[in-house]
Amino acid sequence: MKKYSSMLLFAVLLFPSCMNEPAMQPNTYEGNFQALWNIVDTRYCYLDYKKINWDSIYTVYHTQIPAVNGQIAFFDLMGNMLDELKDGHVNLYSDFDESRYWKWFLDYPSNFSSDLIYTTRYLGENYRIAGGLNYGKINNGQIGYIYYDSFEDPFSDDNMAYVLNSFSTCRALIIDVRNNGGGSLDYSKQMASYFFKKTTVTGYIRHKTGNGHSDFSSPVEIVTPAHPTIQWQRPVAILTNRMAFSATNDFVNRMTQAPSAIIVGDRTGGGGALPLSSELPNGWLVRFSSSPMFNLAMENTEFGIDPTISVALSPTDQENGIDTIIERAITALK
Amino acid sequence: MRKIGLLSLVTLFLSTLSAQKVDDQLYLLTSKMNNIGLSVISLMDPYLSPLTYTGNGIQFEHESRRLWSLSNTNISMQNKIELEAGYLLNPAQTSSMTYLELNYRYGIHYHFKPMKGLLLLAGGSWDVGLGYKEVVRNINNPVNVDLATNLNLSGIAMYDLPFQKRILRLQLAVETPVFGWMFVPLAGASYYEMFELGNLSNVSHISSIINKRGINPKLTIDIPFNRTVWQVGLKYETLRYAANNMVFNKNQLSLLVGTTFDMISFGGRKRMAPVNFLSPND
Numbered sequence: 001m002k003k004y005s006s007m008l009l010f011a012v013l014l015f016p017s018c019m020n021e022p023a024m025q026p027n028t029y030e031g032n033f034q035a036l037w038n039i040v041d042t043r044y045c046y047l048d049y050k051k052i053n054w055d056s057i058y059t060v061y062h063t064q065i066p067a068v069n070g071q072i073a074f075f076d077l078m079g080n081m082l083d084e085l086k087d088g089h090v091n092l093y094s095d096f097d098e099s100r101y102w103k104w105f106l107d108y109p110s111n112f113s114s115d116l117i118y119t120t121r122y123l124g125e126n127y128r129i130a131g132g133l134n135y136g137k138i139n140n141g142q143i144g145y146i147y148y149d150s151f152e153d154p155f156s157d158d159n160m161a162y163v164l165n166s167f168s169t170c171r172a173l174i175i176d177v178r179n180n181g182g183g184s185l186d187y188s189k190q191m192a193s194y195f196f197k198k199t200t201v202t203g204y205i206r207h208k209t210g211n212g213h214s215d216f217s218s219p220v221e222i223v224t225p226a227h228p229t230i231q232w233q234r235p236v237a238i239l240t241n242r243m244a245f246s247a248t249n250d251f252v253n254r255m256t257q258a259p260s261a262i263i264v265g266d267r268t269g270g271g272g273a274l275p276l277s278s279e280l281p282n283g284w285l286v287r288f289s290s291s292p293m294f295n296l297a298m299e300n301t302e303f304g305i306d307p308t309i310s311v312a313l314s315p316t317d318q319e320n321g322i323d324t325i326i327e328r329a330i331t332a333l334k
Numbered sequence: 335m336r337k338i339g340l341l342s343l344v345t346l347f348l349s350t351l352s353a354q355k356v357d358d359q360l361y362l363l364t365s366k367m368n369n370i371g372l373s374v375i376s377l378m379d380p381y382l383s384p385l386t387y388t389g390n391g392i393q394f395e396h397e398s399r400r401l402w403s404l405s406n407t408n409i410s411m412q413n414k415i416e417l418e419a420g421y422l423l424n425p426a427q428t429s430s431m432t433y434l435e436l437n438y439r440y441g442i443h444y445h446f447k448p449m450k451g452l453l454l455l456a457g458g459s460w461d462v463g464l465g466y467k468e469v470v471r472n473i474n475n476p477v478n479v480d481l482a483t484n485l486n487l488s489g490i491a492m493y494d495l496p497f498q499k500r501i502l503r504l505q506l507a508v509e510t511p512v513f514g515w516m517f518v519p520l521a522g523a524s525y526y527e528m529f530e531l532g533n534l535s536n537v538s539h540i541s542s543i544i545n546k547r548g549i550n551p552k553l554t555i556d557i558p559f560n561r562t563v564w565q566v567g568l569k570y571e572t573l574r575y576a577a578n579n580m581v582f583n584k585n586q587l588s589l590l591v592g593t594t595f596d597m598i599s600f601g602g603r604k605r606m607a608p609v610n611f612l613s614p615n616d
Contacts, residue, residue, distance in 0.1 A: 019545065019547070019574055019575070019576045019581050021378070021581040021583070022384075024384070024385075185526060186530070205531065207523045207524070208521070209520060209536070217523075223531075274474055275474055276472075276522070277472045277474070279383045279384060279385050279424060281385065282426055283424055283425070285472075290522055290524070291522065291523070
């Protein structure tokens with residue numbers, strides 16, 4: 001009995017390493033740099049996909065620490081390091097600034113003007129507002145038009161029911177999500193559900209299972225349900241531009257599988273991963289892409305989704321109060 | 335005349351029986367303790383943040399103990415409910431965490447009386463706990479839930495200490511988890527994926543002394559006054575557990591104040607109160 005008790009005690013003492021916490025970085029420039037670099041190294045999901053040599057980037061930026069003078073300069077150094085990821089879902093937040101990478105839309109034509117869509121040719125001044133949806137009939141009442149500018153803005157099934165009912169005499173619908181920078185995946189799923197006749201697998205998601213750059217779970221299905229009572233089965237066009245990002249990117253991906261939907265405009269901005277966040281010893285928050293999402297063909301959606309019909313906003317049309325992308329969608333919906 | 339006498343004798347005999355029933359009947363008392371406490375808490379939840387959050391909390395405890403049965407007075411049962419709430423900050427005080435916990439515990443202890451005035455209880459308990467931690471500032475991972483159930487080793491020592499005109503009761507209770515189950519998500523898995531997409535892989539974990547260790551000594555003093563027994567005490571809790579390559583820990587020191595009393599309950603057809611127990615409902 002004594003022998004077995006000793007063995008049990010020995011076994012218990014042998015396992016404390018199972019519960020050793022990782023060493024905390026100190027709240028110094030060096031400590032915060034190491035913490036940020038490690039968070040990205042172990043938890044960012046696109047290092048391999050984007051072929052980023054994160055070790056090399058460590059060397060480049062680590063050597064700049066001694067020259068840093070002050071919190072703002074240090075923040076800029078860290079922000080510049082994060083910009084190497086070229087990811088709109090990667091941000092560093094402090095009390096005085098928020099780092100961001102916006103080239104995913106700044107380097108491209110905007111293909112959208114809010115001045116245009118609120119002219120009398122389109123929504124005008126007397127459009128209706130239901131939740132986050134601005135809507136009205138265009139093209140002599142033949143087309144229902146919804147502008148939804150953020151998936152952070154809520155809308156209810158009742159809102160959508162009223163909207164679609166008001167379009168009961170329209171032959172087609174346009175949902176304009178240009179300049180919609182994203183928001184809630186729940187609203188993305190909800191909006192798409194009105195356009196599916198049956199529950200459909202529309203994509204996949206994976207999450208990191210370890211610290212390795214390629215340690216991912218098996219793909220998990222992302223399903224778009226068919227709304228039980230609110231359905232639009234006539235043609236629908238989704239208008240997109242480079243600023244259609246994140247949850248909007250997810251919505252567009254779902255709608256590529258909807259039976260009567262086409263995508264018109266420019267490639268979306270991407271942002272195909274669910275971001276999570278962590279903290280540095282100095283209390284700064286870092287947001288980073290964590291769980292990559294894929295289309296039905298298991299292709300990454302990080303760099304955006306191509307439209308069915310590629311159209312750019314013509315400056316001439318714009319001067320004449322015409323939105324080329326809306327007009328092309330109207331033509332395609334005939 | 336004979337009939338009156340006989341009736342009087344019968345009445346006298348029945349009332350005598352009734353009096354004997356009150357004097358000889360044994361009843362089990364239930365000891366109840368209610369405490370409120372102020373706590374200092376430090377907590378690390380790597381799913382929410384790699385930093386240790388510290389702050390203050392409040393808690394409420396309700397405990398009741400009762401002997402197993404009239405035929406077995408060497409075993410007692412324990413029921414305990416704990417509610418806690420805390421507000422914690424990260425070291426730089428740029429972010430806050432709200433912490434809530436509810437725990438229910440059921441224990442059984444064997445009584446030892448090694449000497450006069452000293453009572454030792456040794457046994458175990460089963461507990462189930464639900465915790466909620468929220469860091470509002472986080473993005474897509476603002477909340478983590480603690481859900482666990484444990485079998486614990488449990489011991490209590492009570493010593494009656496005469497002090498001036500009172501008998502103070504010193505009590506030291508200690509408990510440690512031995513085996514159980516806990517919910518711990520993967521660091522990279524969002525609650526969206528777990529609960530909206532239904533992917534609950536790698537969240538269910540068996541716990542044992544290998545991956546979960548804790549102890550929570552609690553020292554209290556019962557001080558009787560005219561009509562109330564007050565209880566004051568200190569409780570320290572430390573808990574560390576690991577799963578999915580994350581190590582969680584919580585340390586808490588609480589100052590407790592409350593009351594303790596013994597009560598007896600009657601109810602139903604078979605446990606009617608004797609006539610010398612007066613109810614306001616009569």
